[in-house]
Amino acid sequence: xxxxxxxxxxxxxxxxxxxxxxxxxxxxxxxxxxxxxxxxxxxxxxxxxxxxxxxxxxxxxxxxxxxxxxxxxxxxxxxxxxxxxxxxxxxxxxxxxxxxxxxxxxxxxxxxxxxxxxxxxxxxxxxxxxxxxxxxxxxxxxxxxxxxxxxxxxxxxxxxxxxxxxxxxxxxxxxxxxxxxxxxxxxxxxxxxxxxxxxxxxxxxxxxxxxxxxxxxxxxxxxxxxxxxxxxxxxxxxxxxxxxxxxxxxxxxxxxxxxxxxxxxxxxxxxxxxxxxxxxxxxxxxxxxxxxxxxxxxxxxxxxxxxxxxxxxxxxxxxxxxxxxxxxxxx
Numbered sequence: 001x002x003x004x005x006x007x008x009x010x011x012x013x014x015x016x017x018x019x020x021x022x023x024x025x026x027x028x029x030x031x032x033x034x035x036x037x038x039x040x041x042x043x044x045x046x047x048x049x050x051x052x053x054x055x056x057x058x059x060x061x062x063x064x065x066x067x068x069x070x071x072x073x074x075x076x077x078x079x080x081x082x083x084x085x086x087x088x089x090x091x092x093x094x095x096x097x098x099x100x101x102x103x104x105x106x107x108x109x110x111x112x113x114x115x116x117x118x119x120x121x122x123x124x125x126x127x128x129x130x131x132x133x134x135x136x137x138x139x140x141x142x143x144x145x146x147x148x149x150x151x152x153x154x155x156x157x158x159x160x161x162x163x164x165x166x167x168x169x170x171x172x173x174x175x176x177x178x179x180x181x182x183x184x185x186x187x188x189x190x191x192x193x194x195x196x197x198x199x200x201x202x203x204x205x206x207x208x209x210x211x212x213x214x215x216x217x218x219x220x221x222x223x224x225x226x227x228x229x230x231x232x233x234x235x236x237x238x239x240x241x242x243x244x245x246x247x248x249x250x251x252x253x254x255x256x257x258x259x260x261x262x263x264x265x266x267x268x269x270x271x272x273x274x275x276x277x278x279x280x281x282x283x284x285x286x287x288x289x290x291x292x293x294x295x296x297x298x299x300x301x302x303x304x305x306x307x308x309x310x311x312x313x314x315x316x317x318x319x320x321x322x323x324x325x326x327x328x329x330x331x
Contacts (some may be wrong), residue, residue, distance in 0.1 A: 034134065034135075034136045035136055036134070036136040036137045036139070036140040037131055037132055037134075037136075037137055040131060040137055040140055040141070041140065041141075041144055043108075043129055045100065045106045045128070045129055046127065046128075048100065048101045048104075051097050051100055051101060051128065052097065052101055054097070054124075054127075054128070055093060055094060055097045058090050058093070058094060059094060059097070061246075061248055062090065062094065062194065062248065062249065062250060062251045063248075063250050063251070063308075064094050064095075064098065064194075064250070064251035064252070064253060065250065065251070065252050065253070065299070066095075066098055066252075066253045066254075066255070067252065067253065067254045067255065067291075067292070067295065068254055068255040068256065068288075069098075069099070069103075069253075069255045071255075072188060072255060072257075072258065073258075074099070074103050074105045074147070076186065077142070077145050077146060077147050077148075077185065078147055078148075078185060078186045078187065078188045078258060079142075079147075079148050079149075079150065079176065079179070079180050079185045079186070079187045079188070080107060080147065080148065080149040080150070080187075080188045080190060081149075081150055081151075081152065081176055081187050081188070081189055081190070081281050081285065082149075082151065082189065082190040082191060082192060082285055082288075083151070083153065083157065083166060083168055083191055083192055083285055083289060084151035084153050084154070084157035084158050084192075085157075085158075085166075085192050085194075085195035085196050086158070086160045086165070086195055086196045086198070086199060086201075086235075086237075087158055087195070087199065087234070087237070088151075088157070088158035088195075090195065090251075091192045091195050091251070092109050092111075092130070092149060092151075093125075093128060094251060095107075095149070095190075095192075095253055096109060096128055096129065096130075096149070097128070098253075099147075105147055106129055106146075106147065107129070107147040107148070107149045108129045108130070108131060108141050108146050108147065108148050108149065109125075109129065109130045109131070109148075109149040109150075110130075110131060110132070110133030110134075110137065110138060110148065110149065110150045110151075111125060111130045111131070111132065111133055112132075112133060112154055112155045112158075113132050113133070114155060114232065115130070116132060133150065133154070135175060135179060138150070138176075138179050139179060139182070139183070142179065142182075142183040142185055143183065148185075150176050152168075152170040152173045152175075152176055152278075153168060153169045153170050155228070155231060155232050156169050156171075156228075156231040156232075157169045159204075159205065159231060159232055159233060159234050159235060160196065160201065160204070160235060161201065161204035161205060161206050161235065162201045162204055162206075162235075165196040165197070166191075166193065166196055166289050166293075168282055168285060168286065170278075170282065173278075174274040174275065174277075174278045176278075176281075177261075177273075177274045177275075177277035177278045177281070178268050178269075178274055179268075180261045180277065181261045181264045181265065181267060181268040181273060181274070181277065182268040184261060184262040184265055185261060186258040186259060186260050186261065186262075187258065187259040187261065187277070187281055188255060188256070188258055188259075189255070189256040189259065189281050189284035189285045189288065190253060190254060190255045190256065190285065190288060191253070191254045191285050191286070191287075191288030191289035191291070191292055192251065192252070192253055192289075192292075193251070193252045193254075193289060193292035193293055193296060194249040194250055194251035194252055194296075195246075195249065195251065197247065197249045197312070197314060197315075198239060198246035198247045198248075198249045198312075199237035199238065199239050199246060199247070200237060200238050200239075201235045201236070201237055202235075202236045202237060202238055203235065203236040204233070204235040204236070205227075205230040205231075205233035205235070208230070208233060209230045209233075240311055247311055247312040247313075248308050248311050248312050249312045250296070250299070250300070250304060250308070250312075252292040252295065252296055252299075253292075254288040254289075254291055254292045254295075255288070256284040256285070256287065256288050257284075259277070259280055259281060259284065261277060264277070300314070
């Protein structure tokens with residue numbers, strides 16, 4: 001399909017309101033970096049045919065489309081930065097598989113440590129090159145010229161709550177910007193649309209926190225600390241009907257222009273530089289999300305089959321992404 005060159009309309013929220021002064025709490029102090037995961041650089045990806053077979057079912061079910069990727073020079077390693085989606089089970093794997101099978105480029109994704117504690121699932125992620133998301137691992141991969149994928153929203157973006165579809169929940173994180181600057185890496189911003197409508201959230205952490213049951217479990221078992229203040233409480237969801245089968249929403253991935261950091265070499269501890277990069281990336285990711293929401297509206301009418309449209313209804317034609325600085329920083 002052809003890709004429009006028209007710049008997508010931003011959310012009506014004032015850009016001036018977004019461009020407030022960065023908070024004084026942004027940290028840029030250098031910290032000792034632990035050792036990378038043993039065997040990190042010994043990874044050998046499966047063959048393209050094996051990778052295609054591994055993801056044949058979700059690829060057919062969600063029928064992902066990728067916009068703008070062909071315009072990028074993937075011969076130069078980059079840091080891919082984007083939004084994580086509800087439950088985060090299939091967005092990164094499908095993206096990794098597509099880039100590997102179509103462009104011959106293996107992207108090493110950084111994942112939350114909780115993923116690797118889940119039987120079978122953790123092994124599958126390891127097989128496709130996903131590693132624990134630590135500064136040491138990211139630095140080691142960059143030093144050896146690998147493409148790297150990171151979701152600054154981490155587990156909190158995966159454990160979304162009602163009303164948070166496609167919001168960037170990055171708090172005040174600037175680690176990805178620091179590592180990119182340290183290694184002179186370009187950043188490729190991308191947006192993902194589709195997974196946040198595959199399920200309906202029936203209950204979330206906001207419903208549980210502060211309840212009598214939560215307080216009791218916290219006193220007995222330290223629940224608040226174990227769930228990182230509730231950030232890692234998965235929502236209760238339903239998919240098709242009352243089941244946990246996800247609705248077959250079509251997935252869309254949109255990629256923006258490279259954001260260079262080479263000119264900032266030597267400023268990896270400069271708060272101004274870190275915040276400048278972080279906000280440029282966040283704005284580009286949000287632009288991609290809004291662009292994909294509008295693209296989906298037209299694509300759904302023209303290219304979705306009748307069964308997919310029936311099983312995967314949408315509440316609104318192209319809901320706007322709520323782009324506010326407070327949302328990015330504090331949740």
